[in-house]
Amino acid sequence: MSRPRALVAALAALLTLTCLGGLLVASNAGAQGAESAGSTTSTSGKVDARVGTRLCTLLGRAWLATGCSRATCERTSDRARRNTNAEVCFTPSGHYYGRPIDFRACRSLHRYWAPQVNLCISNPARHRAYVTRAQQCVGEYSDYVMVRESPGAWDECVTPARRRQLERIALETGTPLSEVAEQRSPALCALRDNAEYVGGRCRATDPPTFAEGATAGALLVGDSLSWRGANELAGLHPRWSLDAVPGRPVTQLSSRIRQHLAARGAPETLVVALGTNPRASWRKRDYVAAVALVPAETRVLFVTPYRDPAQSTAWAVARLEAYDRWMREITATRPGTCLADWRALVTDQPELLVDGTHQSPEGEAEWAEFISTSWDACPRPAEPQA
Known part of the structure; x- marks a missing residue:
């Protein structure tokens, strides 16, 4: 059959x-x-x-x-x-x-x-x-x-x-x-x-071939937060590629982008939702290198990571603070790059989290809506001058 x-x-x-x-x-x-x-x-x-x-x-x-x-x-x-x-x-x-x-x-x-x-x-x-x-x-x-x-x-x-x-x-x-x-x-x-x-x-x-400079669709690379909110986000953006898996460390960002480029070509928008699972080896230059894999015409949306200091280790909290700072620095220097400041949102509304890190059932829907509205508000990179 x-x-x-x-x-x-x-x-x-x-x-x-x-x-x-x-x-x-x-x-x-x-x-x-x-x-x-x-x-x-x-x-x-x-x-x-x-x-x-x-x-x-x-x-x-x-x-x-x-x-x-x-x-x-x-x-x-x-x-x-x-x-x-x-x-x-x-x-x-x-x-x-x-x-x-x-x-x-x-x-x-x-x-x-x-x-x-x-x-x-x-x-x-x-x-x-x-x-x-x-x-x-x-x-x-x-x-x-x-x-x-x-x-x-x-x-x-x-x-x-x-x-x-x-x-x-x-x-x-x-x-x-x-x-x-x-x-x-x-x-x-x-x-x-x-x-x-x-x-x-x-x-x-x-393998497919893609025209140079062509972009299409949106790719989100995430961890357990994105996995928990995937069905809610897909309801808002059914054509997005949602590459999310529990426990994924930040160090897998570049490899996931490369796989998408090989299979589907360059995305029109890249949503970086990795960082909740920190690694000591990860530096600002690694975020920069990962984003450099996509064309300058690709919009990039960084989702700031968060862990409640009262429910996590001091080392993990410090690493996430560094990731937040690096995301902001990259956003300030790369055209067409924006922040979805999840960190600020859940700091103000901790009830959206069930354990200081992951969303509650209501928080999953809130997370998806927040990603969507942040994407809507993110301007595209300026068209290159002829």
């Missing part, structure tokens, strides 16, 4: 490819286990009023007499990742009940998207090739097929007929079902750079 090529192309344009292909994450546990340094908080004994019984079970969390536990798992052998408002359990083998997949990609894979925790529900039973009538699936796409559950090769829910078809191909070719499913999925193919779904298979294509 294949989809029309027009639908696949439309999906490819809609989805955020950059945050799904080739993520530079040190380890599975690093990306899933901590949204950002120092953000894990003790929530023992507390319940999450946003989560009902079904989602609580899907997240692997224990249902208590008062509601869904934030700190304990249904299975005693599992452990809980306790990032406030993004809690999820994982198995002793490190397999999570939810993954930080772009919400549009999650839906294209027919998996259950949980906006309460900004996670795509995952099946941690990796010893099985597939699960029929899986709770992680939506609608008629009831069979959960294990692929690799990694960027560009996420698990997918398919119809029972499609699953049987993939099984036949696997048997006839002597190929594991996971490999067959990965190569014959239009949805997964649409998430990959330089790929096209042709003749029932995903095939590599030549």
Whole structure:
């Protein structure tokens, strides 16, 4: 069963490819286990009023007499990742009940998207090739097929007929079902750079070429704050590329820009929302070098980072203060460069944060609106004189 090529192309344009292909994450546990340094908080004994019984079970969390536990798992052998408002359990083998997949990609894979925790529900039973009538699936796409559950090769829910078809191909070719499913999925193919779904298979294509000086679209590179607010921001700007992943350090900024340039060309606007996860090696010159990767015609919007000094280390707070200062200095010298001063906003309105760093549910919508209005107010660089 294949989809029309027009639908696949439309999906490819809609989805955020950059945050799904080739993520530079040190380890599975690093990306899933901590949204950002120092953000894990003790929530023992507390319940999450946003989560009902079904989602609580899907997240692997224990249902208590008062509601869904934030700190304990249904299975005693599992452990809980306790990032406030993004809690999820994982198995002793490190397999999570939810993954930080772009919400549009999650839906294209027919998996259950949980906006309460900004996670795509995952099946941690990796010893099985597939699960029929899986709770992680939506609608008629009831069979959960294990692929690799990694960027560009996420698990997918398919119809029972499609699953049987993939099984036949696997048997006839002597190929594991996971490999067959990965190569014959239009949805997964649409998430990959330089790929096209042709003749029932995903095939590599030549890298695109871009006219010199041409710019198009907007790219946001961010960490857990951008990940939490991605669905709200996408509602305001559905064509933006939102490259956001929990725990991403500031040092990955240049590599993420380069990947976007190779796959989609130069963005008309670059939103730099990295800095919440500091690194000692990062200097002002690194921000300058990253911004220099895009043409002078590209607008740049810096989002100032913030951590509550009362809930973070003095070293991290000092680093973020330096990042804030460097962003302001670059903004003052580069035409078409602006600030989205999130730091000032949450200093005045700390109720927008749930743990001194990450947004509350209401703060996620406020963050998205703030980024959007800051972008609207940012002037384009002056056109070069003839």
